[in-house]
Amino acid sequence: MDHFLYRDGHLYAEDVPLSEIAAQVGTPFYVYSTATLERHYRLFDEALEGMEHLVCYAMKAASNQAILKTLAALGAGMDVVSGGEYARAKAAGVPGERIVFSGVGKTRDDIAMALAGGIRQFNVESEPEMLVLSEVASAMGKVAPITIRVNPDVDAKTHAKIATGKSENKFGIPIAKARAVYAQAAALPGIEVVGIDVHIGSQLTDLAPFEAAYLKVAELTELLRADGHAIRRLDLGGGLGIPYARSNEAPPLPTDYGKLIRRTVGHLGCEIEIEPGRLIAGNAGLLVSEVIYVKQGEDREFLILDAAMNDLIRPAMYDAWHDIVPLVEPEAGQERVPYDIVGPVCESGDTFAKGRMMPRLQANDLVAFRSAGAYGAVMASEYNTRPLVPEVLVKDDHFAVIRARPSFDEMISRDTIPEWL
Numbered sequence: 115m116d117h118f119l120y121r122d123g124h125l126y127a128e129d130v131p132l133s134e135i136a137a138q139v140g141t142p143f144y145v146y147s148t149a150t151l152e153r154h155y156r157l158f159d160e161a162l163e164g165m166e167h168l169v170c171y172a173m174k175a176a177s178n179q180a181i182l183k184t185l186a187a188l189g190a191g192m193d194v195v196s197g198g199e200y201a202r203a204k205a206a207g208v209p210g211e212r213i214v215f216s217g218v219g220k221t222r223d224d225i226a227m228a229l230a231g232g233i234r235q236f237n238v239e240s241e242p243e244m245l246v247l248s249e250v251a252s253a254m255g256k257v258a259p260i261t262i263r264v265n266p267d268v269d270a271k272t273h274a275k276i277a278t279g280k281s282e283n284k285f286g287i288p289i290a291k292a293r294a295v296y297a298q299a300a301a302l303p304g305i306e307v308v309g310i311d312v313h314i315g316s317q318l319t320d321l322a323p324f325e326a327a328y329l330k331v332a333e334l335t336e337l338l339r340a341d342g343h344a345i346r347r348l349d350l351g352g353g354l355g356i357p358y359a360r361s362n363e364a365p366p367l368p369t370d371y372g373k374l375i376r377r378t379v380g381h382l383g384c385e386i387e388i389e390p391g392r393l394i395a396g397n398a399g400l401l402v403s404e405v406i407y408v409k410q411g412e413d414r415e416f417l418i419l420d421a422a423m424n425d426l427i428r429p430a431m432y433d434a435w436h437d438i439v440p441l442v443e444p445e446a447g448q449e450r451v452p453y454d455i456v457g458p459v460c461e462s463g464d465t466f467a468k469g470r471m472m473p474r475l476q477a478n479d480l481v482a483f484r485s486a487g488a489y490g491a492v493m494a495s496e497y498n499t500r501p502l503v504p505e506v507l508v509k510d511d512h513f514a515v516i517r518a519r520p521s522f523d524e525m526i527s528r529d530t531i532p533e534w535l
């Protein structure tokens with residue numbers, strides 16, 4: 115459920131007509147609903163009620179500080195995957211003890227920054243990383259709390275580019291090697307083992323792979339405890355999918371996910387962390403764009419939008435399907451025609467949809483891409499020297515620009531010309 119609904123024939127974000135934001139901000143822009151962000155966070159928080167837990171929002175999904183502050187105010191922690199994300203979470207006021215640090219390539223600088231600023235735990239992804247962490251923490255006179263991310267070799271049954279829990283993926287250590295690596299960890303200075311971490315992929319639309327992974331984690335917990343490790347925290351990752359096509363997809367609900375967690379690892383008495391990103395932000399954001407031209411091709415009609423693959427790369431990168439709706443509500447029974455919906459970038463991959471049935475549209479009409487809140491704005495670039503798409507946050511009947519569109523001058527002046535030119 116989200117808070118983007120038609121009212122009197124016009125699409126709203128909460129109590130704000132999107133056409134009003136378009137008139138003030140210009141297109142294209144991303145818009146997020148505070149109520150939807152909050153609702154999705156609470157669904158997870160409530161799903162884990164009764165177990166000691168922390169919902170760490172995977173901020174790579176949508177990392178604007180206004181979004182982080184909105185969630186942190188409800189008690190959310192953050193899952194960060196880079197030094198930049200750590201700094202951004204801190205800048206948004208998230209305390210270090212609510213930040214977990216994931217990622218396969220943490221640098222010495224990343225590690226030192228997080229140790230200096232405070233960190234809940236590092237999710238260690240390899241032995242070399244563990245050695246560096248031990249070294250950096252020891253040199254700083256600190257003890258770094260760690261979990262070790264295990265790769266359970268489970269097929270997440272999702273798009274290949276976002277599956278992370280198979281042995282062929284670069285993530286985590288093979289679960290079969292876990293006892294040896296934990297033994298090594300226990301002997302190292304500067305680190306303290308606090309638990310186990312697992313994350314098998316993104317956009318999972320079935321609970322079975324989670325169940326398989328969590329059962330393996332439960333078994334490993336008992337084994338490691340028997341080996342003398344104090345396993346008191348389980349980080350179960352993120353990955354719960356969202357419905358992109360409303361009609362034919364029904365991914366599992368956070369409540370059922372919570373029940374699964376209780377069933378698989380609830381008896382272990384561990385503190386539970388989860389790292390949802392997409393489900394919190396995905397359906398809380400839209401990308402709004404204007405039709406520049408309707409172009410008649412030889413055998414098809416093109417809707418040429420002012421948004422492009424550099425603003426929303428998911429269709430080009432993951433073959434993702436986004437619902438695209440006009441801002442003016444189509445009348446019941448209104449004729450629909452097929453369009454290839456494309457952006458202005460000079461690549462054929464800059465295609466959002468092919469043969470998409472839409473009400474007839476004209477130049478200057480506005481459309482919205484639904485479910486664009488996660489892995490949308492954060493993956494935007496300035497390819498083709500197109501300004502980084504702005505972001506807007508709505509709360510009730512007001513809105514604020516939370517990232518402004520840069521001017522051409524701002525973009526161009528970032529280049530420096532060497533003195534020999």
Ligand SMILES: *Cc1c(COP(=O)(O)O)cnc(C)c1O
Pocket residue numbers: 172174175193195216217313315316317351352353354389390391392393488
């Ligand atoms: C990407 C990622 C997540 C979030 O995945 P979603 O599908 O957005 O919920 C959580 N944890 C880790 C380690 C990740 O890399």
